[in-house]
Every structure is written in structure tokens, then in C-alpha cells.
Amino acid sequence: MSKVFINCHLYTGRREIQTAFIRFSKRVEALGPMTEFQPQLADQIIDLTGKIVVPGFIDVHVHGGYGADSMFSDVDQLVQMTVKMKSEGVTGLLLTTMTQSPEKISKAMRTIRAASEKSPAILGIHLEGPFVAKKFNGAQPVDQIQRVSVKKLARWQQLSGGLVRLVTYAPEVNERRDLEAYCRSQQIRLAVGHSDATYELLQKCRIDHVTHLFNAQRGLHQREPGVVGYAMLSRVPVELICDGYHVVSPVVKIAYRQIGPKRLELVTDAMEAKGMPAGNYQLGGQKVAVGNGRALLANGKLAGSVLKFNQAFKNMIRFTGCSISEAVQMSSANQAEEFQLVGKGFLETGNDADINVFDNQLNLMATYSYGK
Incomplete structure (x- = not known):
């Protein structure tokens, strides 16, 4: 089962997506604007409206x-x-x-x-x-x-x-x-x-x-x-x-x-x-x-x-x-x-799911390392 954050403000390290989704398990499986989101049967969907998502x-x-x-x-x-x-x-x-x-x-x-x-x-x-x-x-x-x-x-x-x-x-x-x-x-x-x-x-x-x-x-x-x-x-x-x-x-x-x-x-x-x-x-x-x-x-x-x-x-x-x-x-x-840390530092498809979630006041709400 994969987790999916939806409606978040996503900063990947290379780009910013204001209303985004990101699907991940141990690694990032997909991400993009909500207009491209297609739910899957096994998704565990978490609505992060008003929240900010950045790399670990x-x-x-x-x-x-x-x-x-x-x-x-x-x-x-x-x-x-x-x-x-x-x-x-x-x-x-x-x-x-x-x-x-x-x-x-x-x-x-x-x-x-x-x-x-x-x-x-x-x-x-x-x-x-x-x-x-x-x-x-x-x-x-x-x-x-x-x-x-x-x-x-x-x-x-x-x-x-x-x-x-x-x-x-x-x-x-x-x-x-x-x-x-x-x-x-x-x-x-x-x-x-x-x-x-x-x-x-x-x-x-x-x-x-x-x-x-x-x-x-x-x-x-x-x-x-x-x-x-x-x-x-x-x-x-x-x-x-x-x-x-x-x-x-x-x-x-x-x-x-x-x-x-x-x-x-x-x-x-x-x-x-x-x-x-x-x-x-x-x-x-x-x-x-x-x-x-x-x-x-x-x-x-x-x-x-x-x-x-x-x-x-x-x-x-x-x-x-x-x-x-x-x-x-x-x-x-x-x-x-x-330091050429492969899979680290950026939220992109295939990279490790090292993820931080902040509220809009930049208070840290959750951290995921390898999706956990």
C-alpha cells in the first residue's frame, strides 16, 4: 500500500507545485499537480490542504x-x-x-x-x-x-x-x-x-x-x-x-x-x-x-x-x-x-521517500524516512 499526500504545497528541491500530490512507499512513486492525480485502489490518501511538503x-x-x-x-x-x-x-x-x-x-x-x-x-x-x-x-x-x-x-x-x-x-x-x-x-x-x-x-x-x-x-x-x-x-x-x-x-x-x-x-x-x-x-x-x-x-x-x-x-x-x-x-x-547522495535531497520519482510536512506557519508536523 502506498501513501498519497494530496492538495499539498510541494517543494521538490527543483520545482514548486502549489497544489500537488505525491505518492510514495519506500521511494517516491509519482508526484505532480492535482490535475494529474489518478487515485489507485491501494492508495492510502491523506489530504494535506494548507500544508507544505519538502525533502528531508x-x-x-x-x-x-x-x-x-x-x-x-x-x-x-x-x-x-x-x-x-x-x-x-x-x-x-x-x-x-x-x-x-x-x-x-x-x-x-x-x-x-x-x-x-x-x-x-x-x-x-x-x-x-x-x-x-x-x-x-x-x-x-x-x-x-x-x-x-x-x-x-x-x-x-x-x-x-x-x-x-x-x-x-x-x-x-x-x-x-x-x-x-x-x-x-x-x-x-x-x-x-x-x-x-x-x-x-x-x-x-x-x-x-x-x-x-x-x-x-x-x-x-x-x-x-x-x-x-x-x-x-x-x-x-x-x-x-x-x-x-x-x-x-x-x-x-x-x-x-x-x-x-x-x-x-x-x-x-x-x-x-x-x-x-x-x-x-x-x-x-x-x-x-x-x-x-x-x-x-x-x-x-x-x-x-x-x-x-x-x-x-x-x-x-x-x-x-x-x-x-x-x-x-x-x-x-x-x-x-x-556529496553525490544518490536518491537524497530531492523529491522526485525514484528517490527515497525522505519527506517533511510543515503547517503554513512552518511548524514541523511529520517526518518520513524511506516512507516511514
């Missing part, structure tokens, strides 16, 4: 949530975290590690690999660090920062079963040529982040992605564009944490106007306290105090976020005035295209 969200930078952490939780805890992330509309993610000892990263690779075999929402791994700059460590533990080692990265990729899809590093403090060659051979994308790199250096590097724009990186200066200037002038995808704390709303609007919806990718950078009560938590073994919507280290630095993706989606629209179509592009489509 893809978070390519998330460390944890709901009490689970990518570095320290066990397989079942990570699987349960991905289930709970459906409550915020996330149907796919790159589970993100952080700067720790090689042994702890190796353990995380094994655990995430095992969790991915139980949870199809885990689409890969984002290795944030340990090859970053001490000057812009952010919440990455300084004493665990390491120089680039292709041997280590190859070991982690082997342990993960080839799940590493993105590596955030600082090119100014690392030998990059061997790293670039290895990542190209493995189809791993290289991101600049936690970096003091100059604009001139970045133009000489292979940079595929910019990690959490404005945070923990050389900023824009009138005599040195830095990482932020590179993000604005390049053609690569750029992450943005749209919680109003990491980046305040006027600066989100600047990023939207200068970079645009075709390159921006909303991320949460969330840690284990997302979806949990205020209190004391940890990130990379460091104590984190969570309250008033923020996660802070003892030194006052932001320690990831407790942002839910559906709130980031709403914030982007509220902060910038962008359209729902553009917000969908920044929440699903761009991520799927960048």
Missing part, C-alpha cells in the same frame, strides 16, 4: 544530540540519536567527529561504521580535525591537535569502511599536497576550517568546502580577505550555523546576499545536549554548560550548538526573507549534490 533535511556537520556523542557513545546510542533527529526533520547526516587522540578517533570510526549498518540515516563521516590550527581551535582541544598524516587518515578511512566524506583542516599549518592527492583518490572533500589561512594561500589550495562560516577562522579585513573573504568570493559550498548565536541575524543576511542559496548549506554543529534539559554536558571530554539556547566551555567559547535543524530552517527564512524554495535548497538539495 541533511545535516553535514553534527557531533551529537539527545544525549549521544559521536566520539564516546556506543552503537545503539548513535542509532537512537538518528531516530530522534527525525523529530527535527533530519533524514540524513554526516556524523561529525572532533579533535581527539588517534586511538579515540579510530574507536569512533569503528563505532560509527557499525551504527551506519543499523541506521541508513548515517550517510558518512565528517572528520573535523585533528589537523586544525591552535590559533583558531574553537572548541577543539588544543592538546590533541595534530599535524596532517595521510597514514592516519587512511587508517581511519579503512576502519570506517570508507565512510569519511569530508575533512576539515587548516592548510596554513599542514603539508597539503599528499593530503589533497589522497582525498581526491578517496572522493573525500577537503574543507577549510579552524584556520588562519590567508586568501592568497587558499587560492593555491584544493578547497572544496568551508566549515561553519565566520566561526573559528580568519575573518574579513579590508587588507586581508581571509577565510571569510574566500568563502564569499569562491564557488565552493559554505556551511552556516543559523542559530542567532554563532552568527547573528544581520550577518546571516549578509552571508545570504553575498554567497546566495546555491552555495550555502545550513548545519547545526550540534552536540550531545541538543534535545536535552539545560545542565552540564561534555564535548571532546571538555565540560560544557548548556542554558538559554547556548553551549559554552568554561572559557566562554561556544562549544557546538543545541540547534535543531527545523529551527535553523525557520531562522534562515526569518533572518533573511529567503523563499521556502531557497531554504529547501540550503537544507537538502545543496548537500545531496555536493
